[in-house]
Amino acid sequence: MLVTATEGLIKVRATDLELTLEHAFPAEVKEQGSVTLPAKLFSGYLGALPPGLLEISGSPTRASIKVEKSHYDFHALPADEYPPLPTAQKSATFTMNAKQFREAVGATIFAASNEEARGAVLMGTLIEIDGDKIALVATDGYRLAKWNGKLEANQTRSTTKLKYIVPSRALAEAARNIGSSETLTFTALGEQSNQLAIVGDFTTIVVRLVDGQYPNYQQVIPSKFDRSISVNTSALVGCLRRAELISGDRASMVKIAISEGQLIITANSDIAGNAYEELEVEQTGDDITVAFNARFLIEILNKIDCPQVVLEFLGPLSPAAIRPAEPSEAGQPLYVLMPLRQ
Numbered sequence: 001m002l003v004t005a006t007e008g009l010i011k012v013r014a015t016d017l018e019l020t021l022e023h024a025f026p027a028e029v030k031e032q033g034s035v036t037l038p039a040k041l042f043s044g045y046l047g048a049l050p051p052g053l054l055e056i057s058g059s060p061t062r063a064s065i066k067v068e069k070s071h072y073d074f075h076a077l078p079a080d081e082y083p084p085l086p087t088a089q090k091s092a093t094f095t096m097n098a099k100q101f102r103e104a105v106g107a108t109i110f111a112a113s114n115e116e117a118r119g120a121v122l123m124g125t126l127i128e129i130d131g132d133k134i135a136l137v138a139t140d141g142y143r144l145a146k147w148n149g150k151l152e153a154n155q156t157r158s159t160t161k162l163k164y165i166v167p168s169r170a171l172a173e174a175a176r177n178i179g180s181s182e183t184l185t186f187t188a189l190g191e192q193s194n195q196l197a198i199v200g201d202f203t204t205i206v207v208r209l210v211d212g213q214y215p216n217y218q219q220v221i222p223s224k225f226d227r228s229i230s231v232n233t234s235a236l237v238g239c240l241r242r243a244e245l246i247s248g249d250r251a252s253m254v255k256i257a258i259s260e261g262q263l264i265i266t267a268n269s270d271i272a273g274n275a276y277e278e279l280e281v282e283q284t285g286d287d288i289t290v291a292f293n294a295r296f297l298i299e300i301l302n303k304i305d306c307p308q309v310v311l312e313f314l315g316p317l318s319p320a321a322i323r324p325a326e327p328s329e330a331g332q333p334l335y336v337l338m339p340l341r342q
Contacts, residue, residue, distance in 0.1 A: 086206060133148070229281040259287040
């Protein structure tokens with residue numbers, strides 16, 4: 001990790017060349033300088049210290065730390081050997097409310113693939129900008145998460161549509177490390193716009209974008225549905241969790257039958273037995289029976305912060321849509337889940 005003391009600030013930077021994090025905080029700096037320290041060793045030492053004032057001094061190859069009567073020397077490397085932050089030309093820029101960004105990331109990245117064999121594109125999350133509209137999309141081919149929101153006026157400096165595929169791991173780190181920033185600035189870097197800088201008040205995150213074509217996810221989302229239910233979110237999650245214990249196999253298959261205002265969840269296993277759950281729902285349209293991966297459906301429902309959830313259907317083998325019953329001011333999530341063959 002690179003530690004740099006500048007006028008009134010200390011900056012700490014870490015990178016694996018795909019993702020770079022830099023955080024700054026105020027300090028009393030008597031002499032400016034920088035040094036590269038072993039991250040795991042140094043952070044472990046700092047985590048074991050009691051609260052108090054910390055004094056750092058040293059040279060390009062040594063860092064001396066004093067805390068009260070504790071005194072440590074760490075071997076170091078010259079700062080000029082550390083990879084620099086990208087300084088290539090900037091292109092498109094937009095800004096976004098930090099709280100809105102956290103919500104969007106939390107609502108989507110879980111649906112991205114975690115299997116390298118499926119490729120880096122599906123392990124990433126798509127960010128789309130169209131005027132004042134922003135969308136984040138993630139899918140692993142079995143489920144899809146989309147978050148739609150609006151940027152405030154004058155928050156984008158590009159008149160063209162922007163699309164970035166960002167590694168989902170990087171978005172998770174960005175959401176976790178933006179601190180108390182209220183607004184974030186996103187800037188594409190480089191002649192080919194292959195890096196994205198996310199800048200807050202005291203934090204800079206630079207991530208290498210995924211090179212590739214994101215799947216046409218719009219084809220997965222049915223343009224209309226002919227059946228729907230509205231149901232209590234926590235009650236449905238509880239039923240599914242219990243039924244999943246019985247299903248137990250890799251697919252975690254449960255059947256959902258909707259008839260005359262009743263939702264019946266069943267699961268069967270030669271080893272564990274049979275499960276039966278019944279819930280009252282508000283039903284629109286004809287009866288339907290659909291099979292889902294319970295684990296995937298539970299994970300989606302856990303991302304919906306609304307007492308009531310709406311499930312929409314087109315047929316037993318068509319993708320189903322799941323969304324909160326009440327719209328949110330920050331943004332609107334939409335989830336699509338592929339059914340299982342019964």
